[in-house]
Amino acid sequence: xxxxxxxxxxxxxxxxxxxxxxxxxxxxxxxxxxxxxxxxxxxxxxxxxxxxxxxxxxxxxxxxxxxxxxxxxxxxxxxxxxxxxxxxxxxxxxxxxxxxxxxxxxxxxxxxxxxxxxxxxxxxxxxxxxxxxxxxxxxx
Amino acid sequence: xxxxxxxxxxxxxxxxxxxxxxxxxxxxxxxxxxxxxxxxxxxxxxxxxxxxxxxxxxxxxxxxxxxxxxxxxxxxxxxxxxxxxxxxxxxxxxxxxxxxxxxxxxxxxxxxxxxxxxxxxxxxxxxxxxxxxxxxxxxx
Amino acid sequence: xxxxxxxxxxxxxxxxxxxxxxxxxxxxxxxxxxxxxxxxxxxxxxxxxxxxxxxxxxxxxxxxxxxxxxxxxxxxxxxxxxxxxxxxxxxxxxxxxxxxxxxxxxxxxxxxxxxxxxxxxxxxxxxxxxxxxxxxxxxx
Amino acid sequence: xxxxxxxxxxxxxxxxxxxxxxxxxxxxxxxxxxxxxxxxxxxxxxxxxxxxxxxxxxxxxxxxxxxxxxxxxxxxxxxxxxxxxxxxxxxxxxxxxxxxxxxxxxxxxxxxxxxxxxxxxxxxxxxxxxxxxxxxxxxx
Numbered sequence: 327x328x329x330x331x332x333x334x335x336x337x338x339x340x341x342x343x344x345x346x347x348x349x350x351x352x353x354x355x356x357x358x359x360x361x362x363x364x365x366x367x368x369x370x371x372x373x374x375x376x377x378x379x380x381x382x383x384x385x386x387x388x389x390x391x392x393x394x395x396x397x398x399x400x401x402x403x404x405x406x407x408x409x410x411x412x413x414x415x416x417x418x419x420x421x422x423x424x425x426x427x428x429x430x431x432x433x434x435x436x437x438x439x440x441x442x443x444x445x446x447x448x449x450x451x452x453x454x455x456x457x458x459x460x461x462x463x464x465x466x
Numbered sequence: 467x468x469x470x471x472x473x474x475x476x477x478x479x480x481x482x483x484x485x486x487x488x489x490x491x492x493x494x495x496x497x498x499x500x501x502x503x504x505x506x507x508x509x510x511x512x513x514x515x516x517x518x519x520x521x522x523x524x525x526x527x528x529x530x531x532x533x534x535x536x537x538x539x540x541x542x543x544x545x546x547x548x549x550x551x552x553x554x555x556x557x558x559x560x561x562x563x564x565x566x567x568x569x570x571x572x573x574x575x576x577x578x579x580x581x582x583x584x585x586x587x588x589x590x591x592x593x594x595x596x597x598x599x600x601x602x603x604x605x606x
Numbered sequence: 607x608x609x610x611x612x613x614x615x616x617x618x619x620x621x622x623x624x625x626x627x628x629x630x631x632x633x634x635x636x637x638x639x640x641x642x643x644x645x646x647x648x649x650x651x652x653x654x655x656x657x658x659x660x661x662x663x664x665x666x667x668x669x670x671x672x673x674x675x676x677x678x679x680x681x682x683x684x685x686x687x688x689x690x691x692x693x694x695x696x697x698x699x700x701x702x703x704x705x706x707x708x709x710x711x712x713x714x715x716x717x718x719x720x721x722x723x724x725x726x727x728x729x730x731x732x733x734x735x736x737x738x739x740x741x742x743x744x745x746x
Numbered sequence: 747x748x749x750x751x752x753x754x755x756x757x758x759x760x761x762x763x764x765x766x767x768x769x770x771x772x773x774x775x776x777x778x779x780x781x782x783x784x785x786x787x788x789x790x791x792x793x794x795x796x797x798x799x800x801x802x803x804x805x806x807x808x809x810x811x812x813x814x815x816x817x818x819x820x821x822x823x824x825x826x827x828x829x830x831x832x833x834x835x836x837x838x839x840x841x842x843x844x845x846x847x848x849x850x851x852x853x854x855x856x857x858x859x860x861x862x863x864x865x866x867x868x869x870x871x872x873x874x875x876x877x878x879x880x881x882x883x884x885x886x
Contacts, residue, residue: 344518347487347509369487372531374603378484379531379543380524387520391512403519404713405685405735407547407827409855409875411848428831428868433684433737435829435871448848451855453873455685455735455829457713463514544853545825545875547687549715549735551708568691568728573824573877575689575731588708591715593733595689595825595875597853623791624798627767651763652811654883658764659823660807664800671792671799683799687827743794 327398334464335398345388348381350422352392358426358434360392363443366418376413382420382450383408386438389424393436394456401434401458408452412442419443424454432458467538474604475538485528488521490562492532498566498574500532503583506558516553522560522590523548526578529564533576534596541574541598548592552582559583564594572598607678614744615678625668628661630702632672638706638714640672643723646698656693662700662730663688666718669704673716674736681714681738688732692722699723704734712738747818754884755818765808768801770842772812778846778854780812783863786838796833802840802870803828806858809844813856814876821854821878828872832862839863844874852878 327335340352345362348370353361364385372378387406394401414420421441428435438452467475480492485502488510493501504525512518527546534541554560561581568575578592607615620632625642628650633641644665652658667686674681694700701721708715718732760772765782768790773781784805792798807826814821834840841861848855858872 338513340513342513342518343509343511344520345513348520369483371483373478373480373482373485373535374540374542378482378524378527379546380484380488380520380527383523383527383546384518384520387518387523391519395513400514402514402553403550405547405549405687406519406523407545407685407687407873409545409848409873410543411850411855413542427871428829430831435831451847451873453827453829453871545827547733547825547827549708549733551710551715567731568689570691575691591707591733593687593689593731618793620793622793622798623789624800625793627789628800649763649767653758653760653762653765653815654820654822658762658804658807659811659826660764660768660800660804663803663807663826664798667798667800667803675793680794682794682833683830685827685829686799686803687825689825690823693822 331398331464338463339392339395348384350385350388355392355396357396358393360389360424362389362422364420366414366416368416376415379410382440385420385422386440386452389422390436390438390454393424393426394434398462398464399458400461400463401456404455404457406452406454408450410450412447412449414442414449434458471538471604478603479532479535488524490525490528495532495536497536498533500529500564502529502562504560506554506556508556516555519550522580525560525562526580526592529562530576530578530594533564533566538602538604539598540601540603541596544595544597546592546594548590550590552587552589554582554589574598611678611744618743619672619675628664630665630668635672635676637676638673640669640704642669642702644700646694646696648696656695659690662720665700665702666720666732669702670716670718670734673704673706674714678742678744679738680741680743681736684735684737686732686734688730690730692727692729694722694729714738751818751884758883759812759815768804770805770808775812775816777816778813780809780844782809782842784840786834786836788836796835799830802860805840805842806860806872809842810856810858810874813844813846814854818882818884819878820881820883821876824875824877826872826874828870830870832867832869834862834869854878
């Protein structure tokens with residue numbers, strides 16, 4: 327992959343409107359890998375005053391999408407299984423990390439974790455199935 | 467359940483900060499059931515210009531949380547398995563619906579669907595395991 | 607689909623060595639649907655004396671495989687999420703049922719249930735993602 | 747845990763009728779961990795002539811059950827999400843391995859892998875939620 331293509335992929339991947347709404351930062355990524363972070367704000371709570379499950383899922387999903395699309399081929403999630411392990415709250419800094427475990431034709435398996443950067447607690451763990459299309463989302 | 471308790475539960479359930487950030491409306495709920503809706507906005511897109519998987523998950527998760535907490539006992543998600551079936555886009559009105567399939571001691575199984583109200587397409591389907599604590603979140 | 611092809615598909619589908627080892631009977635099937643049954647024997651127990659989770663899964667998986675292959679195209683399971691709801695024991699007659707919820711290109715979503723025919727209890731519920739290959743397993 | 751209790755637990759765990767039917771060997775186990783193996787026989791095939799998904803699941807489930815019950819407290823599976831990654835065939839020696847990722851009150855999360863000992867291919871990967879009861883299955 328040449329430099330120009332790499333930059334074009336990075337530009338697409340970082341232009342994620344929902345990631346921006348949540349305040350997610352892209353820390354690092356490469357083919358089949360991504361690490362992102364966010365700090366929990368009051369508007370990320372559920373009605374019990376804990377971080378909303380949808381926020382935890384979304385943070386992991388953003389890492390997953392970046393890792394899975396980093397080859398420049400359009401990839402979409404088919405299935406995600408998420409286990410919620412610990413609650414978090416406003417002010418916690420969370421890290422979402424996704425890595426490719428297996429890639430077999432158009433189908434990939436990813437492992438996703440969300441951890442609390444304050445105490446290294448594992449907050450949620452997912453395994454996720456991806457479908458990779460043949461077409462590239464980078465136009466020459 | 468008396469009228470006062472019902473109203474107290476409804477007040478808690480509708481005070482969901484992340485649901486408000488997404489623009490989710492509570493359409494209907496009862497013990498073990500909920501129906502919610504939202505209209506997709508530009509800030510709900512992913513970097514491919516489709517509705518973000520995290521938004522789809524969150525809409526279903528909000529229905530799940532309401533259905534599971536409608537008895538007034540604190541309930542939390544242990545595990546959610548979501549399959550994504552169709553893409554949606556800005557302007558689509560989505561319906562999230564959750565219903566209890568089984569309740570056995572502290573453990574419940576819920577079925578969650580997200581459908582596109584414009585064409586009745588099934589957008590995502592989940593099965594979700596809930597853990598119900600003994601304590602009530604309604605104080606006398 | 608002509609009569610000869612239908613019979614060829616049925617012959618393949620019913621020739622399932624592991625299904626035979628478990629004593630599974632094919633009750634009914636059509637494109638995207640199957641219903642199978644088995645009676646729990648002493649050798650199907652786990653070390654707690656209940657029906658083994660692997661037996662429950664396998665019964666549902668056999669229904670899933672038949673439903674998913676009933677078009678005569680080779681289909682394989684990508685992902686199955688199973689929730690175990692009730693225990694069963696030796697002598698219980700269990701019904702496995704699978705039906706197609708969605709089919710989008712090569713990817714299908716199936717819902718699978720295992721029920722106890724004695725009391726209609728829901729024993730397990732799964733959602734399962736299938737990948738359908740282009741090639742037929744029926745040779746002319 | 748004294749020697750006598752350990753031996754009583756081992757005796758229960760190794761007395762698994764369905765494991766015996768499949769020819770599963772217990773290689774190693776400790777609290778929160780187990781490793782088991784089996785060699786695929788003709789009766790473990792599906793109707794496509796590959797190892798049956800139910801056999802793959804069962805091998806992992808046997809490892810999971812041993813790891814989860816190795817404290818001597820009765821533990822049952824609530825939910826298992828399995829992704830199938832590679833096919834195997836008659837004569838392959840498969841290894842099932844389960845390890846505890848998290849334990850929070852009565853709820854545990856386990857990671858389960860099935861690998862092909864011939865070529866180290868990852869055959870299937872699961873994450874599984876366990877519910878641990880208070881009662882011991884070892885009587886004094």
